[in-house]
Amino acid sequence: MNLVAFLGALEIGCVYGLVALGVFLSFRVLNFPDLTVDGSFPLGAAVVATLIVAGADPYLATAVAVLAGAAAGLVTAFLNLRFRILHLLASILTMIALYSVNLRIMGRPNVAIIAEPTVITPFEGLGLAGLYLKPLVAFAVVAIVAALLARFLVSEYGLAMRATGANPRMARAQGIATAQSTYVGMALSNAMVALGGALFAQMNGFADITIGTGTIVVGLAAVIVGEAIFRGGGIVVAVAACLLGSVIYRLAVALALNADFIGLKASDLNLVTALLVTVALILPGARNPLKALLTRGGK
Amino acid sequence: MIRIENLHVTFNPGTAIETRALRGLDLEIPAGQFVTVIGSNGAGKTTLLNCLTGEVPPTEGRILIDGTDVTLWPATRRSALVARVFQDPLAGTCEALTIEENLALAAARGTRRGLASALHAARRAEFREKISRLGLGLEDRLGDRMGLLSGGQRQAVSLVMATLRPTKILLLDEHTAALDPRMQDFVQRLTRELVEAERLTTLMVTHAMRQALELGGRTVMLHEGRAVLDVADEERAGLGPADLVALFAEVRGQELDSDSLLLS
Numbered sequence: 001m002n003l004v005a006f007l008g009a010l011e012i013g014c015v016y017g018l019v020a021l022g023v024f025l026s027f028r029v030l031n032f033p034d035l036t037v038d039g040s041f042p043l044g045a046a047v048v049a050t051l052i053v054a055g056a057d058p059y060l061a062t063a064v065a066v067l068a069g070a071a072a073g074l075v076t077a078f079l080n081l082r083f084r085i086l087h088l089l090a091s092i093l094t095m096i097a098l099y100s101v102n103l104r105i106m107g108r109p110n111v112a113i114i115a116e117p118t119v120i121t122p123f124e125g126l127g128l129a130g131l132y133l134k135p136l137v138a139f140a141v142v143a144i145v146a147a148l149l150a151r152f153l154v155s156e157y158g159l160a161m162r163a164t165g166a167n168p169r170m171a172r173a174q175g176i177a178t179a180q181s182t183y184v185g186m187a188l189s190n191a192m193v194a195l196g197g198a199l200f201a202q203m204n205g206f207a208d209i210t211i212g213t214g215t216i217v218v219g220l221a222a223v224i225v226g227e228a229i230f231r232g233g234g235i236v237v238a239v240a241a242c243l244l245g246s247v248i249y250r251l252a253v254a255l256a257l258n259a260d261f262i263g264l265k266a267s268d269l270n271l272v273t274a275l276l277v278t279v280a281l282i283l284p285g286a287r288n289p290l291k292a293l294l295t296r297g298g299k
Numbered sequence: 300m301i302r303i304e305n306l307h308v309t310f311n312p313g314t315a316i317e318t319r320a321l322r323g324l325d326l327e328i329p330a331g332q333f334v335t336v337i338g339s340n341g342a343g344k345t346t347l348l349n350c351l352t353g354e355v356p357p358t359e360g361r362i363l364i365d366g367t368d369v370t371l372w373p374a375t376r377r378s379a380l381v382a383r384v385f386q387d388p389l390a391g392t393c394e395a396l397t398i399e400e401n402l403a404l405a406a407a408r409g410t411r412r413g414l415a416s417a418l419h420a421a422r423r424a425e426f427r428e429k430i431s432r433l434g435l436g437l438e439d440r441l442g443d444r445m446g447l448l449s450g451g452q453r454q455a456v457s458l459v460m461a462t463l464r465p466t467k468i469l470l471l472d473e474h475t476a477a478l479d480p481r482m483q484d485f486v487q488r489l490t491r492e493l494v495e496a497e498r499l500t501t502l503m504v505t506h507a508m509r510q511a512l513e514l515g516g517r518t519v520m521l522h523e524g525r526a527v528l529d530v531a532d533e534e535r536a537g538l539g540p541a542d543l544v545a546l547f548a549e550v551r552g553q554e555l556d557s558d559s560l561l562l563s
Contacts, residue, residue, distance in 0.1 A: 152414070154416055154417060154418065155412075155413070155414045155415060155416060155417055156403075156407050156412035156413055156414070156415055156416075156417045157412045157413060157414055158414075158417070159396075159400060159403055159404055159407075159412075159417040160404065160407070160412045162393070162395075162396060162400075163393050163396065163404050166393040166394070166395045166396060167390070167392070167393045167394075169390060170385075170390060170391055170392065170393060171393075171404075172354070172374045172375060172378075173352065173374070173378060173382075173383050173385075173391070174378060174404050174405055174407075174408045175375050175376075175378030175379060175407075175408045175409050175410075176375065176404075176412070177375050234397070234442075
């Protein structure tokens with residue numbers, strides 16, 4: 001693996017680290033299997049690209065993208081809590097609706113912003129080669145978000161949110177408004193995923209309607225890899241593990257793709273990811289906390 | 300003080316599986332009294348507790364706590380006044396969270412939960428002190444996951460959690476039933492100590508007649524959603540478990556008689 005491939009893997013690992021944090025919050029903390037991310041990731045990209053093309057400030061555009069993601073999470077939570085639609089189905093409904101919404105926002109399947117200013121532009125004057133700059137910015141963003149998330153989860157409100165996912169009846173008996181903390185958690189989760197999408201678009205110079213496909217599986221893979229490596233420890237370790245899991249997963253993929261003797265092509269990525277998650281779920285003795293949520297009879 | 304007026308709860312009204320769990324229950328419990336509640340399965344004991352916590356809305360009637368009508372308060376709002384220990388040790392705590400995190404959850408019961416850190420030095424010291432009183436050695440394991448504790452240890456921690464915040468009412472739902480005899484005695488003793496120390500108005504549901512007479516100062520027997528026996532103080536002191544069982548059978552016998560009358 002050469003330096004370009006290595007830095008590229010770091011960059012994409014950090015961008016998808018945001019997805020992993022979002023997936024961690026919904027799946028692990030709230031116990032809410034949420035597939036909305038397949039729609040909220042491209043939603044973030046679509047909003048940011050469209051606004052930047054229209055001449056908006058890239059930071060403002062990113063903020064709007066984050067809010068759009070939060071709104072998508074609220075819709076899924078609303079369908080589940082208000083109308084008692086099953087978690088998975090509620091999130092699939094939002095996801096499929098977002099496909100059309102994203103096309104409406106962009107007006108076409110692909111928007112290029114390669115020549116436009118992005119959130120990275122202000123840092124380009126610092127004299128750092130573009131090769132190093134992008135992974136650095138991506139890492140800074142995801143590290144800040146992860147730190148904020150970890151701090152949130154050890155707060156009174158964050159602890160209440162964790163109780164909501166772990167034992168809702170006990171949470172209510174302790175005076176926790178479980179519906180409210182589910183709304184807040186789902187909004188935060190999809191806001192982080194949309195931020196990932198917004199960063200992805202600005203790093204790669206385009207937003208495309210297809211970039212959302214399989215986002216959830218990539219996020220799950222990162223969470224699973226992270227938990228497999230950093231087992232035990234408190235919630236702060238678990239949050240850091242998601243981020244590191246995402247980077248390690250991308251590095252492993254880059255290694256595999258670059259090793260000619262395996263004969264893998266870049267287009268095999270989704271197949272490899274699906275296999276990895278499947279193996280992690282069916283491997284006997286794998287003490288994977290997600291297993292209970294994602295397999296029948298696991299609980 | 301708790302006042303329950305003409306409380307009715309009907310599940311699935313108007314259907315073939317309609318269940319009238321409570322049928323006009325009246326009960327007044329003065330502040331600081333420890334009441335044990337007995338009754339056969341389906342007598343309405345758990346429904347009564349669920350009404351007090353706000354988990355089950357009454358079909359009819361009122362519930363007043365210290366003179367305030369709380370009938371329409373949701374469970375989250377009620378939690379500022381009511382603490383509960385469940386029968387199932389798994390139900391009252393979060394096994395995925397640590398002991399101190401569980402305690403922190405209970406310490407914030409009935410308060411606004413903000414973004415301040417849930418655990419800090421002063422709080423940890425308070426938890427340590429409260430948990431060390433149990434004499435189970437758990438004060439050195441505050442960072443352990445709750446799931447690592449035995450059922451009895453979890454019930455003991457649940458009791459501490461219930462009394463961390465000043466509370467008006469403590470509800471105990473057969474909280475020793477799932478424990479082995481030794482742990483049962485321990486949790487029973489702990490219950491008595493905590494209730495006396497905090498002077499809590501307490502309602503304890505139990506199936507064990509002996510326990511119903513040993514703890515507290517008043518025993519109420521529910522049958523078919525109504526209070527059919529209410530003994531306190533001297534009258535109760537003269538009763539043994541056998542007398543209670545006899546009274547129990549008497550109440551059930553009446554029911555059998557009326558059934559046989561209907562059938563004949």
